[in-house]
Amino acid sequence: MRNSVCYAYYADNKFIGWYADSFGSIRPNSPKIYGDSTEQNDIIKKNFLYKIQKLKEKSNIPIETNPIGLTILNDSLDNDKEILKKSKNIELRVVLCPFYDGPNINYNKEVYRNWVKQHDIKDKVPQEIDFWVYADYSKVKEWASKEPIEFLFTIKAE
Secondary structure (H helix, E strand, C coil), rough: CCCCEEEEEEECCCCEECCCCCCCEEEEECCEEEECHHHHHHHHHHHHHHHHHHHCCCCCHHHHHCCCHHHHHHHHHHHHHHHHHHCCEEEEEEEEEECCCCCCCCCCCHHHHHHHCCCCCCCCCCCCCCCCCCCCHHHHHHHHHHCCCCCCEEEEEE
């Protein structure tokens, strides 16, 4: 079984939060857990660098002229731009995280599918709802509440 990793945002050498979803949103103690692989790390790096590039160019992508993926990216940029625009050196540090093999007792694939059908794609799953996460997310949040100190490698914004 491969290792699990999370990505920690650092700005000017200070921990600011975790890479929390596919769009790289910053959250204080809610990291998205990924399987450690070269392919996955390359995807995260590409997405992270794209997000930083868009923040540098402009933080408001015109919604009406872009596909839904860019609309969601724009929402993520708007949420994170205040944090990131104050910083000169932004990076992601890759952290080996514990593997949570215990199932999330609240996980329910059918409930999640119904939730998606009832909500606009731009809606975010509220953090207090954890029926969409496989791992025991209370343990993940407990682990993530402490600043990481050991890193596998760093992805620097260029």
